[in-house]
Amino acid sequence: MAEKNQLHVTFRDEDLDSLRRQMLSFARLQLDDEHLAEDAVQEALAGALKNASSFSRQSTLKTWVFSILRKKIADVLRGQYREPVREACKDCASDDDELFDGRGHWQAGATPRRWGNTHELADSTQFWQVFDTCLEALPAEQARVFMMREFIELDSAEICASLELSTSNLHVLLHRARLKLRACLSDHWFQ
């Protein structure tokens, strides 16, 4: 509680509530379990509060808690290898009509164009905010496998075993996740 008060000095209640809601919706997307999601958010917030006084701007705090939250979720997912059977590949159905035409060629306007300089982009708080928003916009299963593959660096076999997916389903999900993520980043960051 003392830690909470420390944060209130710098941030308004409604801003904190809003931040917490955003974190929860992000965590729920990655973790199918409401309690696990709540726990991850609480732990991430508690971790961030320790350093709350050093954040001069809200955006800095938000990026900081989200980077902690991503790590918490990664820890939970690593421990989830023996979860019960999940509904197999609910996001495998094709939904890329807006990207490709009937012959499988890029739709007009969807063709990837050169991204600008990505040098030192990893240090940009704004970029990771856009990234998180784009990740949240993906269908849940696609976001989850992308996260497991790229952030936690599990290999295909580990992810397939964990989620009871076939290798081919996993590759479909990753393909769709990457198509949409790069499209979203192109629209909202690299335009």
Place this chain on the structure above:
Amino acid sequence: MLSCEQATRLLSESQERPLTLSEKMNLKVHTAMCSGCREFGRQLSSLRMLIQDEKTSEQESDKN
């Protein structure tokens, strides 16, 4: 000749497994002519590098 959808699928899978020789050949033929798929491949590499950089800097800030 691959469609762009198939080419991007192979580009994505090349991050998961080594492509076969014929897959590589087909992909090379396609990307030689298709700038969109060429950029898609570059962007996948950029994404992976960005995430690596971000994790490295997170680990460094953990130590402080």
